[in-house]
Amino acid sequence: MIIVCAAIIVAAISSLVMILPSKQNQEETYSIHPQKKEFWLFSSAIPEFNETKMGMSHDVFSQSTITVNKGDNVIIHFFNTEPAGGDTHSFTIYDKPYDANVVVKPGENETVSFNATKIGVFPYECTFHQPTMRGQLIVLTSDEP
């Protein structure tokens, strides 16, 4: 019985060892080929933040970085999560070629999509809530190292 158990354990470990390296290679290959990159971005707020005391907005984006590779097809769904009567938010990029400006009312959403043709760091912001509601689109090179 002990021998059978030991044989099963050895078989399980050896199959794991065979799977792991091939999975790593797969990830490396994926990261350098253009692909569809889809993001869901939400308006959010820092909890228990006293806007009057701090002298600034408590609004933030749910993520402050969006990272893609050059050549990717990028799709950003931006949701304004405010209740009815709440604030309007925007997703705004000033720098070309990704310049965009969508203004979204409470409870609504808009989608921005583009091909990542230029590498670099491109700030995005909500025009209504500065300096807190901002982030950066990072477009990395797709060249192999």
Ligand SMILES: [Cu+2]
């Ligand atoms: Cu805003």
